[in-house]
């Protein structure tokens with residue numbers, strides 16, 4: 625049957641897309657990835673700067689998701705802390721697909737591969753990047769998928785899960801329609817997108833291990849990352 629996006633859904637979608645496009649890592653910060661030094665130390669410091677900038681972008685984007693600011697304040701924090709790593713994987717994944725001028729893709733991969741992350745985490749991480757790239761998401765889908773990831777009701781310490789569900793549902797409805805409209809010959813496309821959200825949760829686990837091994841090698845994080853990732 626014909627998929628129709630209502631005018632209200634179109635307006636709702638534009639609020640999220642506009643917020644997503646307005647809150648990006650500043651180009652002068654992203655450009656630092658291209659500077660010469662490639663030592664493990666230099667790579668770790670650069671990636672730390674990117675992750676910190678990413679968290680600032682995430683907080684600003686999240687504040688513009690319809691209904692977020694009307695949630696209980698402690699639940700707002702729980703949602704941000706619960707989704708920060710997943711949102712960073714989604715954002716950095718977009719760098720690996722068409723999003724960034726090519727210079728960034730190889731350089732980012734090189735820096736991640738040589739930043740003290742053990743091989744066992746590289747495989748799932750770059751497999752995720754590959755599968756995201758193969759989806760060729762349009763920017764509306766990227767923005768909605770990030771907002772849906774943030775508005776995940778069953779994060780640790782969320783008290784009013786139903787209030788979060790009520791905000792996530794309309795975004796899932798619009799995303800399902802967008803997938804049908806943008807990928808008419810792939811009826812399973814929406815299901816594949818949601819499958820990436822499941823994959824993201826497993827990456828949280830690997831990321832916690834990455835943090836532990838970095839800390840064992842006396843690597844330091846920024847105060848913002850320590851706060852949002854609950855480290856030291």
Ligand SMILES: CC(C)c1onc(-c2c(Cl)cccc2Cl)c1COc1ccc2cc(-c3cccc(C(=O)O)c3)sc2c1
Nearest residue numbers: 649654668671672674675678709712713715716719728736
């Ligand atoms: C502390 C640091 C060492 C760290 O610990 N774990 C991770 C991590 C790693 Cl490895 C992989 C996935 C997730 C995390 Cl969280 C990181 C680095 O995290 C980041 C986070 C966001 C971004 C956005 C980028 C990016 C580049 C160009 C352009 C753009 C753009 O949006 O324009 C974004 S790079 C980047 C690196």
